[in-house]
Every structure is written in C-alpha cells, then in structure tokens.
Amino acid sequence: MRRSQETNARQMPLTERRSGMDRRRKSPFNRRGLLFGGRRENGRRYNDRQRPLLADRYQQSLFGVIVLTLLLSVADAVLTLLLISHGAVEINPVMAFYLDLGPYTFLLVKYALTSVGLMILLVFRNRFLNSMGIEAGACLYATLAAFMSVVSWEIYLISRVMT
Secondary structure (H helix, E strand, O other): OHHHHHHHHHHOOOOOOOOOOOOOOOOOOOHHHHHHOOOOOOOOOHHHHOOOOOOOOOOHHHHHHHHHHHHHHHHHHHHHHHHHHOOOOOOOHHHHHHHHHOHHHHHHHHHHHHHHHHHHHHHOOOOEEOOOOEEHHHHHHHHHHHHHHHHHHHHHHHHHHHO
16 A cells, blocks of 8 residues: 555645745855955846846956056046146036145046046947947947047147147
C-alpha cells in the first residue's frame, strides 16, 4: 500500500509553491566588483540593456573619452578666466553667477557639473533616446567634440587678444 501511494504521489501534478516574489537582495551597486574587480560590462539580456546598469567594468575608450572631456572642461574654465581678465564677458548666466562668487567657485562648479553630467551619460550609455533617435553613449563623444570646439575657439580668441 505504501508503495502505491508513492507512485500516485509521483504522478500527481505538483502545486506551485512559489510566492512570485524574489527573495534575493538586489543592490544597484556591486561592492565586491569595486574592491576585487568585476566582470560585468553590459547586461546579458536585451531587457537588462534597456535599463540603467551600474557595470563593474567599462570599455577603455569610454574611460579615455571621460578623462579627456574632464581635462578639456578644466582647460575651458582656465581659458575663460584668462579671457575674462582681458575684458571678455561670460555669456552663460549660470556660470556668470558662479564667476561673480570667485574664480575658485567657478572652477569647482564647472568641474562638478561636467563630472555629474558625464556620470549620468555613462550610466545611461546603453539607452536609446527615442525622441532624438540616438544612443546615449554617442552623447559622450558629442560632449568631447563640443569641448574640443570650445577650447579651440578660446585658444583662437586668446591668440587674437594677445597680438
């Protein structure tokens, strides 16, 4: 009798005992990856790539673009201060406000705003901006090109002022 009950139990469909809730803790920040080096560069699935992902590793080209953009941002701030000392006027009202507070405040705010903007673009680099029809990662390269143009223009202006 006991044996027949076991066979019947095997043949009966199992009821779903899962609650549907995931009990694993999910953290958006991977501390282990920061300390020991991670392996995640992108999301594995299409759905993972459609949402913001704090990856453990990024491509070296992105690191270069971000560092170069930050350096150009600092160069832009220094060249702006140099041009202002020769009679130029800051057109951007937000940066003009911080320039009135002092040159160090201006430099700090310029660097902080650029850094925060680059971090946002880095986190959302895989997102497709439907309204503009571009991928957000392309904005990193566009930002670098914009800073290159601004610094080139400021160097041209300084060469005109100095002569």
